[in-house]
Amino acid sequence: MVNREKIANYANNEGSGFQKFLLLFIIGFLMIFAGITILMITAVLSGGQANFGAIVFIGPIPIVVGVGPETTLIVLLAIILAVLSIIIFLISHRKARISRQQN
Secondary structure, three states, rough: OHHHHHHHHHHHHHHHHHHHHHHHHHHHHHHHHHHHHHHHHHHHHHOOOOOOEEEEEEEEEEEEEEEEEEHHHHHHHHHHHHHHHHHHHHHHHHHHHHHHHHO
16 A cells, blocks of 8 residues: 555655755856856956956866966865865765665
């Protein structure tokens, strides 16, 4: 026999997971939009002198690049952010695995 309470509980948990994903996606999009806006305003106001730094994740490997007079600071900040994002990913993955094992 099918337990309807378990099915309803599973459906509710899946819905909340999607809502969390959607919220994080929207927050990430807004952060990227704000960052690009700040970069554009800074480039216009600085008179042509600009710094650039980026992180590209290919699988678990971060590739960090930077251009400009303050490249060292930007690359250091990018590496710190990359390490933090990997730590947050590992913690959330571990919590998800534990919650799956409990169900």
